Amino acid sequence: MEQFKELANSPIAQRLFNVFDKDKSGQVSQSEYLAGLQEILSSDESKIKYTFLAFDKNHDDLVSLSEFVEIFQEAWVQGFTLLQDSVQKKTSYGTNPNSNQIRDWAIKNKQVVADKVTAEFSRYSQNENMTFVQFREWIKTSSIKSVTAGFESINFEIPLTLL
Numbered sequence: 738m739e740q741f742k743e744l745a746n747s748p749i750a751q752r753l754f755n756v757f758d759k760d761k762s763g764q765v766s767q768s769e770y771l772a773g774l775q776e777i778l779s780s781d782e783s784k785i786k787y788t789f790l791a792f793d794k795n796h797d798d799l800v801s802l803s804e805f806v807e808i809f810q811e812a813w814v815q816g817f818t819l820l821q822d823s824v825q826k827k828t829s830y831g832t833n834p835n836s837n838q839i840r841d842w843a844i845k846n847k848q849v850v851a852d853k854v855t856a857e858f859s860r861y862s863q864n865e866n867m868t869f870v871q872f873r874e875w876i877k878t879s880s881i882k883s884v885t886a887g888f889e890s891i892n893f894e895i896p897l898t899l900l
Contacts (some may be wrong), residue, residue: 742779747812747896748808748811748812748895749808749897749898752790752792753773756787756790756791757769757770757773759801760767773787778785778866781900784899784900785877785898785900786869788872788876788898788900791808791874799867800872801867802858802862802865802866803865805854805858806850806851806855808897809854809897810850810851810854811874812883812884812895812896812897813843813846813884813886813895814840814843814844814847814849815895816885816893816895817840817842817843819893820886820892821839823893824888824889826897837847839888843886855899857875857879857881860879861875882898882900883896884897
């Protein structure tokens with residue numbers, strides 16, 4: 738269960754909410770939550786499946802390049818937003834001139850993330866979409882499982898998978 742605490746600030750968490758919300762009511766009932774959680778915890782294959790479902794934002798049973806890039810960019814910006822908040826709290830209530838620039842810098846550099854993520858995607862799919870089989874191969878063989886935002890001695894790691 739410790740691994741789920743790490744997801745709190747991840748785009749995976751919001752996406753899982755949408756996957757768990759089977760009746761699309763905008764709320765996750767206790768039974769929807771328990772059913773989803775029970776399935777995720779049942780095996781690594783289930784964790785891969787639910788990670789795939791979280792990445793597949795339009796629910797077409799494929800992860801497009803744009804969906805893949807988007808979740809990495811969301812994690813990137815979230816990590817640096819958390820970092821900025823932490824730096825501001827740690828340095829005399831935000832008086833550090835660098836702290837206000839952290840999130841802006843991350844947003845300006847989203848294209849760098851997109852370029853690197855596109856190269857990673859291309860290692861597993863030769864077109865604009867990744868099948869579940871290709872996605873599973875990415876999960877099992879790639880070393881990229883999170884995005885880390887750091888400044889001085891402060892680091893935030895935003896997970897991208899349930900494994």
